[in-house]
Amino acid sequence: MQFNFDLHTHSNASDGSFTPGDLVKLAAESGVTTLALTDHDTVSGVSEALDAGKHYGVKVIPGTEISIDFSPGTMHICGYYLDMDNPELQAGLNFVQTARRNRNPRIVEKLNALGVDITLEEVKAVAGPDQVGRPHFAKVLVRKGYAKNTQEVFDKYLAKGAPAYMDKARLPLDRAIAMIQGAGGVAVLAHPVTLRLADMDEYRGKIGELKDAGVVGIEVFNSYQNESENQAFFKLAKEMDMIITAGSDFHGDTKPNVKLGCFGENVPVTIDEIIESIQLKRKKV
Numbered sequence: 580m581q582f583n584f585d586l587h588t589h590s591n592a593s594d595g596s597f598t599p600g601d602l603v604k605l606a607a608e609s610g611v612t613t614l615a616l617t618d619h620d621t622v623s624g625v626s627e628a629l630d631a632g633k634h635y636g637v638k639v640i641p642g643t644e645i646s647i648d649f650s651p652g653t654m655h656i657c658g659y660y661l662d663m664d665n666p667e668l669q670a671g672l673n674f675v676q677t678a679r680r681n682r683n684p685r686i687v688e689k690l691n692a693l694g695v696d697i698t699l700e701e702v703k704a705v706a707g708p709d710q711v712g713r714p715h716f717a718k719v720l721v722r723k724g725y726a727k728n729t730q731e732v733f734d735k736y737l738a739k740g741a742p743a744y745m746d747k748a749r750l751p752l753d754r755a756i757a758m759i760q761g762a763g764g765v766a767v768l769a770h771p772v773t774l775r776l777a778d779m780d781e782y783r784g785k786i787g788e789l790k791d792a793g794v795v796g797i798e799v800f801n802s803y804q805n806e807s808e809n810q811a812f813f814k815l816a817k818e819m820d821m822i823i824t825a826g827s828d829f830h831g832d833t834k835p836n837v838k839l840g841c842f843g844e845n846v847p848v849t850i851d852e853i854i855e856s857i858q859l860k861r862k863k864v
């Protein structure tokens with residue numbers, strides 16, 4: 580089902596395929612009237628998205644999605660309502676961008692050592708102006724016939740544990756939260772299922788820790804989870820008095836199965852309720 584809002588989207592300022600302006604245009608055409616731009620580790624697409632929002636009548640929320648140092652799974656924290664010009668936010672995001680730039684040539688080396696013919700220039704050519712990510716490597720490898728789709732490239736080469744995987748420095752949780760709060764924003768745990776914890780008791784413990792650290796919400800409804808997982812996290816978020824948010828993680832052609840505004844079937848929360856609870860928290864922080 581498609582809803583009239585989406586709080587988790589990527590443009591080509593990170594690894595989405597649409598420019599920020601075209602993403603907002605697509606939102607308007609799709610009936611998505613509130614859109615948060617949450618590019619990986621950057622806010623560089625936000626001002627274009629805000630301008631487009633005024634043009635197309637879409638309410639654009641300035642955001643980002645920060646990768647956190649965590650195991651066993653993947654922890655991403657979304658920041659919303661950020662002051663993009665905040666110096667601490669900029670410094671923290673620059674740290675991560677540098678780590679990414681240092682990592683990418685190492686992935687090329689690993690791929691070359693595996694006999695894969697690829698250069699960083701080829702990867703940069705399919706990326707946007709600012710940021711090269713693993714999905715861009717995947718695009719080139721699919722084109723060259725090393726795999727039939729993005730997922731197969733990740734499984735064969737790029738996923739954590741695969742032979743061309745190369746870790747990059749990530750921010751610790753407390754630093755990411757401090758950056759978000761320092762820039763006037765609120766921190767929300769994205770797609771909880773990717774933490775890969777064993778059961779709901781472990782989630783209860785971990786989310787308790789996140790809450791103590793300043794995370795105020797959980798992206799309960801998202802495209803990584805099936806409907807029953809969505810409903811299980813909904814129950815847990817309510818029990819733990821966390822703000823319930825929803826987002827698709829739209830990437831355009833990079834993730835062709837994910838549609839804007841689609842993150843579940845039964846979503847018993849409206850965008851007005853979400854924004855109201857976020858604004859209440861912002862006043863308190």
Ligand code: AMP
Pocket residue numbers: 594619711712713714729730733734738739
């Ligand atoms: P990067 O930030 O460059 O490390 O790339 C992260 C992106 O790669 C995320 O947006 C995911 O969409 C994608 N990704 C990471 N792990 C996987 C995986 N195991 N399978 C498919 N896509 C993945």
Ligand code: ZN
Pocket residue numbers: 589593594595619830
């Ligand atoms: Zn992405």
Ligand code: FE
Pocket residue numbers: 644655769770828
């Ligand atoms: Fe994510």
Ligand code: FE
Pocket residue numbers: 587589644828
């Ligand atoms: Fe994302």
